[in-house]
Amino acid sequence: MARTGRPRGFDKDQTLARALELFWSRGYGATSIQDLVDALAVERGSLYGTFGDKRRFYLDAVRLYWDVYERHLTAALDTSPLLPALREILTHPVRLDELISDVGVPHGCLVGNTTAELVPHDSEATEIVTRSYRRFTDIVTDALRRAQAAGEVTDDARPEAQAQLLLYLVQGLSLVSRADLDRTAALAAIDTAIEALRA
Amino acid sequence: MARTGRPRGFDKDQTLARALELFWSRGYGATSIQDLVDALAVERGSLYGTFGDKRRFYLDAVRLYWDVYERHLTAALDTSPLLPALREILTHPVRLDELISDVGVPHGCLVGNTTAELVPHDSEATEIVTRSYRRFTDIVTDALRRAQAAGEVTDDARPEAQAQLLLYLVQGLSLVSRADLDRTAALAAIDTAIEALRA
């Protein structure tokens, strides 16, 4: 049963991806529907018809953000030795190629930004970010467990605790780098953390 | 030269402190002037007359927050051995007594929240949070330098890098704990970090 009626004049996935960029750099509250209409070249009614209200639109963007990130994370950590890959993941927020806004400053992690702005008073947002954090620690814990077994990573601490620490590190780094992107200091801190994990 | 005219009917400092609480738990955008009027029992005109506009009011609250925190930090780290005191500082965001909103969830660090919501598009906010981060790392660096000299903390890494790492850790912890306050996991991660610092 093919869809009948007038076809959409824009690509839904691509529009969501571009909305994600906007939400990411400006935040939820500071991004108005009018901003989206202007940036996406899609009229209000079409946005509402396609994505529902603003909150749903935003949460869909956050979900998309996390899905992409999780795929990247899983793929990157499926390797040995682990520590170089881990270092790569941690330095992600301070690299300028992928995570930069037009003013030349990284805009952090969208999940973290959502945590600051919508959690805990928005329960659906809380659920999304909580699940994202859990998945991060699960994926990293698995990788660390393998690396401990291989003798690459110290077993002075449990992999769960190490993974939780790395979650805090990457979130803190993402946040602080919005204000104060000192790449040298950031890389030195990351290297310190990586070295502390070495067996 | 004594001030003439009708005296203020409320305490300025105390009102700012209570506004800080509100801004802290709800964020800048989600706290309306009406919310402040209701919570502080001070009419709009008086707030504007005393504190200027909303943004100035908020930034003053952030400055107050940081001043209090910095005094606490400096005093707490002026001790030996350092690591127990450092552990105390790091666990601060997950303790419920001082940093909890009415729904029983910590609301993070106001400086970090400001970073997520107002940085980088508000230059004055950016300046405040950047300075706060710098002061944190300066204070912690000094303490670590002393503790390295005393043989308590490892000198495998430079104290600057260790301090930067601790900044990321405490900011990440504050943020993530808003969504997912697993005290056991948080404490295990903190202990892992502290042990990695031990000589």
Next chain:
DNA sequence: CAACTTCTTGACAGGTCGTTCAAGAAGTCA
């Protein structure tokens, strides 16, 4: 072709927001 369905457009409604202001209240000072 005509009937039908869906998408697009942009004006509009209704609410909330930050901010201002004029009039009255409550002090100080001479």
Next chain:
DNA sequence: TGACTTCTTGAACGACCTGTCAAGAAGTTG
């Protein structure tokens, strides 16, 4: 007391915001 200064009060303003909707446009189907 009267002049002066500052604070308080709450109504009002204009801007902006999210969300809706009716009319037209553009496809599909038979």
